[in-house]
Amino acid sequence: MGNIFHADAEPPAAAAEPPAAAAEPPAAAAEPPAAAAVDDNFATRTRHFFDLINDGDIQQLRVLIDSLDAAELNTLLRWTVDPVERVTRTGSALWSAFFRQHIDIVDLLLEKGADPNEPMIFGENDQRTNMTPLYSAVLHANLELCIVLIERGANVDLGSDFGITPLMLACDRSQTEIVTFLVENGANLDLGSDSAITPLMIACDRSQTEIVAFAIGQRTYSSSSAAASSPVPFHHRKQAKDTHQQPAQPLTDHGTGNFFLSAYATSEQRIASDSEWKKTPIGQTGLYNMGNTCFMNSALQPLFHTPGFSQLFQEKSAQRFVNGNNSFGTNGVISGSFSALIDLIWSGKFNALRPGIFLEFFARRVNTEMADRQQHDAQEFQLYLLDALHEDTNRVNKRQSFEQNYDDTDLGASASDFNERSKLFSSSPVNDLFNLTNISVVQCSTCNTKSVRFEVVNQLSLELPTNTDCLTLKDCLEAHFSSASLEDKWDCPKCKSKQPATRSTKIWEIPKVLIVHLKRFSLIDGHYVKNDVEVTFDVAELDLAPFLHEKSTHHNAALSLYGITDHSGRLNSGHYTSSVINLISTDREWLSFDDESCIPCGTAPSPTSKRAFLLYYKQNDQQQQQQIVVCVHSSAPGQRSKQCCQCRLLTTTELNEKIAQGYEIVSVASSKFTIDYQPAFLWTLAIGTLVKQLEKKSEWQINALLLLIDHLLIGSDLTTIGRKIRMFLVDF
Structure with a gap:
């Protein structure tokens, strides 16, 4: 299908941080339009207004906004670089807060009247225009911003000048949670670009089976349910701190019997919005006590740091194990909510999390008493949780009970029979x-x-x-x-x-x-x-x-x-x-x-x-620790990534030693892709070659690697894995 996004695919390098002019209205714009004469005091407050936004000081910003009259506030919210000159991206208050990831300030400005559909303005000769905040939020994979914008009235289908909608972009970038959120809030699956390409077509072309299955299920669900015409609200509640005060909305399974994705998305959004963002060393995120919940917190932290267990539920890995047909499980509710909690714990974005929605789901689907804000036994809670996660991922649908009738004649044979x-x-x-x-x-x-x-x-x-x-x-x-x-x-x-x-x-x-x-x-x-x-x-x-x-x-x-x-x-x-x-x-x-x-x-x-x-x-x-992550963020072996997973890059010698010890490579992490796979032997040569290229600090021999992987992945059962690898190498 090719690249349908043209210049829309990525903003220029400067997109990561607004230019200095965006932090403060340029000299030429030191005064609002001539129609609104303003004294020096207002000009000073204007500069202060933008300084507070850039610094992320929401408390002082609220004080300043409360001191402004309606006309002054309206002027500040719509202050922007002259769109006729088109010299740079918009320097408006909303975009300044947006690109600095000050989500609470974005929400405040929208509440006070900022336009949620305000277009981004690029340079004079740049054709990328009318890129909305929602489109940019998807571009940066920021579900939190998407939620804020939708709840504040953003047009879910308003795309760029090329007709690329936020949903199309999310499908192209395999952002399952964002796709789910957009569709459940009214995004049109059939709305195509200028070249008549729809979101579903993009997902099919990118082999995003999870998104395709969801889209098809959503259509089936919509056609059979009158209630489907109303968008499913997500829970963006910055003030909600008590799960008893803010019950979760009903989850959706889209006719599959598996609520994992819905529980994951709901929990991720709710926990993130109920918690305070603060960059924290990875692995050092705590859990707030929500009223006698130390029993839960103390039982969860060791599980988060349990080798093999944390990886099982990270990045929704457990989804492929969830058995929605097991009547003894929670249909993926607990595993989905637990996965979201683990991902936020390991994100490094929070000093502490408030897992109220997780406890609410636990009470609703596992044990009601443990959410009564009374003291409970940590071991008992942990037993209930592990059993719920086990039943969610139980591979058996129809249980076959049996009687044990063994003697000591051949214990090895008896043990094998028992295991089977x-x-x-x-x-x-x-x-x-x-x-x-x-x-x-x-x-x-x-x-x-x-x-x-x-x-x-x-x-x-x-x-x-x-x-x-x-x-x-x-x-x-x-x-x-x-x-x-x-x-x-x-x-x-x-x-x-x-x-x-x-x-x-x-x-x-x-x-x-x-x-x-x-x-x-x-x-x-x-x-x-x-x-x-x-x-x-x-x-x-x-x-x-x-x-x-x-x-x-x-x-x-x-x-x-x-x-x-x-x-x-x-x-x-x-x-x-x-x-x-x-x-x-x-x-x-x-x-x-x-x-x-x-x-x-x-x-x-x-x-x-x-x-x-x-x-x-x-x-x-x-031999029992048979998992390893090969990280390719860094440019030299032995270094740590400072931006994502903090895994140490292995040298070829170290990698071979790990494989010889019985490790199984479970994923390759990059800034854009993570690939999960099973057969380690298929990867030995490919990863070894990759690491060798990095050791030499030379350009990757992409074509050679692709040929190598094509050779390794002969067989129809490995087609999907091969496609993922190819996408990883080309995209990175």
Whole structure:
């Protein structure tokens, strides 16, 4: 189809920042038009007006605006470079705030009467005219600005002089969230450009299957629902801080049964608008306490920094796993909202987030009680959340239950049979990461007959004895995995009668991520009490080898601590906090989170604590960490990107070492594209060649790489992957 956008595709280099003239009305325009004579005092306030906009000082700007009369304010809002001379882009107040990303000021100016459709003006010989603020917001992939402009009356279909609408631009740039928002707010899918090309045609040409599916579903939905004629409102509520005061609007699934995208877009917009923008080191964004929600915050932060788990839900990656047909799940609502929360956490744009909409969805679809602003158990919340995310991504539609009837004749075969049968009942990428498999053996004390059962849990809960002042984590593990006599007699199949018996439990398979729950809260005489016993736990290495079953084939039993959830204070008046290793840190930097506060603390917390409640361990074996991101932002190996993901660029040698260690490359990040793919062997040569070119600091040999990838990706099943790679290389 070719490039239909001509000069509209990108503004000139100066677009990133308005010229100095935009910050302050030029000398020639120091006075408004002759028809409105103004004194020196107003000229001073005019300069002050633009200074406040450029500085982002909304509080002082409100004070100044309130001091102006209607005529003065109208003059300032419409002050612009002379459109006849066309010497530069417009220097109006709205555009000055727009290009400095002062979204709250943009909203204020629109509220006070600025034109949401005010065109951008370029140079005298530049044909790019009538580029609206909404078009430019899409151009810069800024959903927040799109929301503000639409809610303030922007024309959703008003495009450039070439007839390119904001929706067409969003389709061309694969901006699924923005496409969804524009369509749900009235954008015309059939409105074509001057060359009669429609948004749907662009999406098809760009192989954007997600957008195409949405567009087709939207048409079907619109034709079958009378309510579809009204746009679906998004929740741009800067003043909304309480989820009870501002309930979320109904989500839409467009007839698919999958609400992931709608929940994602709604949550992303709502959380962003309820939170304050402030550039923050990536990974150090906190969560506001919305009224006794420290239990949720302290359980979420370690999950955000869990290797493999955070990546699973980042950038809507989980969408491809969401099973809308699973009646036990939330139809993608929780996974969509959780994905939006993770993306905002890792955006580096917020000092802290207010996840009210996430808690609202959690209450609506998972557990109502946990949104009542009362104190709750962090471990209980985490169990509910992980189960909801598991069910959302459960691959099984029709569950096949089965009875376990194993003996100790061939435990390896029994374990394999159990695993295969279990996958027919429940299987998800969440459980793949967290599930711990135990083996329980009951032995008759009379005839020594054994019965074997396998048990899968996603957390290991350990009792804490009350008759000691200090103990170690290994003490708790030994007590948990020790043999014990059954209180009731066992119905022995060989003796054919009830006999005394013993039960021993061991670990059969260790998960990639192990969450250890120290049971500090227990029920005694009908009342819950807290156990403040000191527990010494392993930080550098927790060795589970002594607790593995002797016939287990899982040889690596070494884990390292990467997170802690603490509970301090009493049972009914305590407080939860958490500490984690920054997921993107190369030097194991520890961060301490206390709701919205994040303090880098360098070294690990004390290994002896009365407060430790949940301990998070990951396997040390590199074979278990089979994901890596190759970042090509920088121009030389070993450098970090300062603009996006902060991944370190690998040298060819380092890359080959990682592949040899069993890593799987999961994405290639650039400023314009991220490619997800599965088969690492297809990428070894391609990425190696790419990195080699960067090492030489020479131009990329695009044609050679394309030929190489064409050679690697022979086969119809890999066509889509090949197309994405080609788009990445050409576009970058």
